[in-house]
Amino acid sequence: MVIKNKRAASILTENIIFIILNLVFLIILILFVFSKAGSAAVLEEKYAKQIALTLDSAKPFMIIKLNMQDAFGEMEKNWKPEDIVKINDNIVSVKLREKGGYSYSFFNNVQISNYYPDNNGNYYFIIEKWAE
Numbered sequence: 044m045v046i047k048n049k050r051a052a053s054i055l056t057e058n059i060i061f062i063i064l065n066l067v068f069l070i071i072l073i074l075f076v077f078s079k080a081g082s083a084a085v086l087e088e089k090y091a092k093q094i095a096l097t098l099d100s101a102k103p104f105m106i107i108k109l110n111m112q113d114a115f116g117e118m119e120k121n122w123k124p125e126d127i128v129k130i131n132d133n134i135v136s137v138k139l140r141e142k143g144g145y146s147y148s149f150f151n152n153v154q155i156s157n158y159y160p161d162n163n164g165n166y167y168f169i170i171e172k173w174a175e
Contacts, residue, residue: 083117087145090114091137094128095149098135098168103153105170112164114139124160 079085090111097107115124118139129136133151138144156171 083139084143084145086114086117087137087139087143088147090128091135091145091147094137094168095135095147098130098149098153098155098170099151101151101153101168101170103170103172107168107170109166109168110164111160111166115160115164124166127160128158128166130155130158 090109094109097109101107111127114127114137118124118127122139127137127139129138134146134148136144136146152173154171154173155168157169158167160166
């Protein structure tokens, strides 16, 4: 097949190159999204917000049990489960990797006397009383 109109041939070539570049961009974007979907960064944010929102609705003398088994699977090898969650003042920090972590604040004025993991992938938060 011989194309007699060179202008039409150049427009066709430009459109094919444009479509191919768009497909390559979309494939790279989809691969990036899927690689980050279950990563430690997303889990850090998820658990920090979940813990903070749960503590916001907590009352004195409650024991809160949170299943964090997938977070224990994502944490770095040398880490202990006790080091994942830190609560200072009204800020919950969750850290699953060396460089990173996510902090989220809660507003409830309760005193958390203890928080610790168990061997089954659960984390317990013991609410003692209203803080002064």
